[in-house]
């Protein structure tokens with residue numbers, strides 16, 4: 025009697041299949057590497073998909089210049105360790121214009137440094153497929169997105185006109201300038217991600233583990249002051265609290281949660297009793313109803 | 326203090342690991358919800374998520390806020406808003422595209438495809454159905470079976486879904502009336518009788534209030550069947566893919582350097598082990614699995630659903646789109662076939678027009694050569710049609726530019742499916758399910774152009790070999806050889822015996838018994854044996870062949886492992902006593918010159934592959950020894966292969 029595949033076995037196989045499909049059919053794929061836990065899982069799966077070869081595409085990090093320092097350290101260490109080809113792109117115009125999350129507002133900052141930055145990078149290198157780590161359980165508009173998600177030459181997603189996606193037969197055809205965003209983790213839930221990290225012993229940024237960190241309470245969120253650029257508003261003070269992050273982005277826009285979970289098991293057990301969904305920690309999703317869909321249509325991942 | 330924390334952590338770690346181990350044991354069910362608009366699909370999914378505790382507090386807060394803004398349920402939370410994730414959907418209050426949702430119960434994990442009910446979004450419904458194993462068909466108790474209920478059921482059936490839960494919803498709005506439920510159930514059973522569903526389980530529910538969804542309803546006391554969730558947990562979905570013939574669509578050729586060439590893909594059906602023989606579907610070339618490579622280490626074997634990289638024992642030509650398959654149960658390789666087609670595009674299907682056809686990994690040009698009929702999705706009737714409009718279903722003949730490897734969709738949901746792509750817009754315009762190959766192309770397995778030894782042997786389903794029987798005259802060579810051949814023949818092997826006496830009557834009629842002639846005798850026989858084994862035969866040579874040098878010469882003519890020396894070891898005295906042809910008597914009397922063992926030497930083999938000591942044993946027992954040896958060789962070789970890959 026042959027062994028039955030577990031739930032995770034199936035998800036892993038599906039993701040590997042998707043990686044290979046892209047490598048076999050696109051001329052210039054890239055993996056969007058955001059340094060978060062989903063990216064770590066994605067990277068792990070990419071290494072598996074092409075073993076004993078290395079993934080036949082570069083990894084792209086769109087650096088908004090406001091990422092946690094530990095993320096950048098981790099990113100560089102992983103690139104060194106696994107030997108993948110890392111491209112770091114910064115929207116220099118945005119930097120020149122002094123875009124930042126405090127004065128420009130979270131929306132503008134994210135749009136220019138992340139969404140526009142991503143578009144610049146994709147255009148500059150002419151990538152025709154880009155892997156992302158989005159999952160359908162994260163958010164309502166993501167729940168509707170195809171695994172192979174078509175973008176026109178302006179990087180626009182048209183949610184009302186998605187290609188049918190039948191079985192595992194993916195339509196990978198694009199005309200010049202068009203591209204496809206590919207989401208190998210579409211069918212994974214947050215629990216699946218953690219379970220897989222635990223099972224495969226996948227390295228993740230230490231920010232996910234609880235530690236005493238300097239935080240400021242702002243707009244109902246705990247923001248870690250990662251460097252001097254974050255000025256304190258009147259009445260604000262820095263507390264050293266045991267916190268960790270459920271999701272990682274720009275540090276001024278990413279809320280920490282108070283927690284004592286300093287092991288993977290601890291994180292999973294906290295998550296099991298948690299009654300708040302993961303994107304809550306991100307300011308951008310709460311700006312307006314349907315905000316994620318709007319951003320996605322504009323080319324945000 | 327520190328100590329306490331550690332202990333707590335360890336306890337937590339253990340319980341989390343236990344919990345996760347439990348999660349691992351859960352099986353997975355992928356299903357879709359379908360039915361007409363407003364029958365309550367979204368409400369039902371919201372209810373499933375909420376009653377199985379998948380909705381988080383912040384989502385609930387957003388939901389309450391949105392309910393007041395767009396909701397249709399007055400003051401109650403409108404669960405539909407939870408899943409209608411697109412702005413246009415919330416504004417128009419309809420579901421446009423399929424949404425995937427996740428929940429789990431103590432025994433199963435579920436991926437739900439919530440599919441739209443509007444006819445114009447049928448293609449999105451098909452998207453959700455293509456990866457599902459079960460469909461919940463929702464019916465509004467007040468409306469009964471509608472056109473859309475039938476359309477969705479027929480599409481679900483065409484796309485290979487075998488299990489249906491008929492959820493008769495809004496039962497609260499018909500006063501929980503059993504008669505309504507019974508009528509709808511009977512109507513549906515009548516309609517669906519030809520759709521080939523393995524199970525249809527009707528359940529009366531109220532999605533809005535939760536009756537019989539996750540919780541048994543007291544208000545529906547006349548119903549004693551399972552609740553919806555109970556049925557979802559209980560349904561047995563055929564996990565037969567692993568038992569079916571091996572199919573491995575080659576997705577990607579992994580060639581990092583000259584020393585490694587692997588074929589990457591996902592096993593579509595069946596299983597594969599190191600050492601297994603496989604055939605390249607399109608060329609008919611055979612090889613063996615040398616390694617099953619994964620990053621975590623080589624596997625002994627792998628099953629349907631696993632994504633692996635296979636390394637073959639031989640250099641065979643394979644590229645993406647080809648398939649590695651079981652040699653004894655091959656797919657069709659054809660350029661014409663009949664298929665069911667669902668059309669997705671606003672531009673109608675045009676017979677004669679060229680589309681791109683894509684299977685899981687293969688792609689070629691295709692035209693619909695004949696549209697045989699359109700299937701009326703209300704009553705399953707077949708109607709004449711010149712083209713297929715968007716959302717219509719038809720049966721057609723398709724011709725492809727280059728042959729593809731496939732099975733019928735009924736046999737294999739992976740290797741029997743394809744999509745059609747518009748050449749100009751690159752839109753996915755249709756999805757097809759292959760019914761059968763067409764006559765002309767039917768059942769011709771493409772033989773590789775250069776027929777070589779391998780192909781010949783493969784056609785005979787055997788490994789060629791030369792069993793070289795050596796031993797004194799009268800030792801029993803011919804008797805044992807004949808019995809052995811019978812046995813091989815009975816098991817379907819193709820054999821031939823070269824017997825010393827017979828050959829000397831024909832081919833070697835010109836040779837005597839001098840040493841020179843003996844050498845030439847063996848040389849000729851060895852060459853003939855080689856030709857025969859090249860033809861794929863199992864050759865049994867039964868010759869005294871007294872000299873080591875000639876036997877070695879014969880051995881060296883054959884590929885390694887193919888020459889099997891069998892020493893029929895019967896003592897001289899015994900042979901002389903048996904003397905079936907009276908030769909020993911003559912030789913011993915000096916009337917016969919150069920007789921082996923008398924006045925010509927017999928050089929016994931030093932290390933024969935098989936040593937038969939016949940004294941006191943029957944010929945049948947000797948054949949068994951030969952048989953055992955063959956069996957051992959075959960299993961030993963597998964072990965060798967297993968280790969050889971690392």
Ligand SMILES: Nc1nc2c(ncn2[C@@H]2O[C@H](COP(=O)(O)OP(=O)(O)O)[C@@H](O)[C@H]2O)c(=O)[nH]1
Pocket residue numbers: 361362363364365366367368369397398405419420442494495496497498530531532533534
């Ligand atoms: N009374 C009652 N109303 C229901 C039930 N299920 C759904 N509805 C209502 O029917 C309407 C359509 O439901 P919706 O889930 O949007 O249908 P969909 O188009 O199939 O997704 C909404 O106003 C729901 O609140 C039910 O079981 N009982």
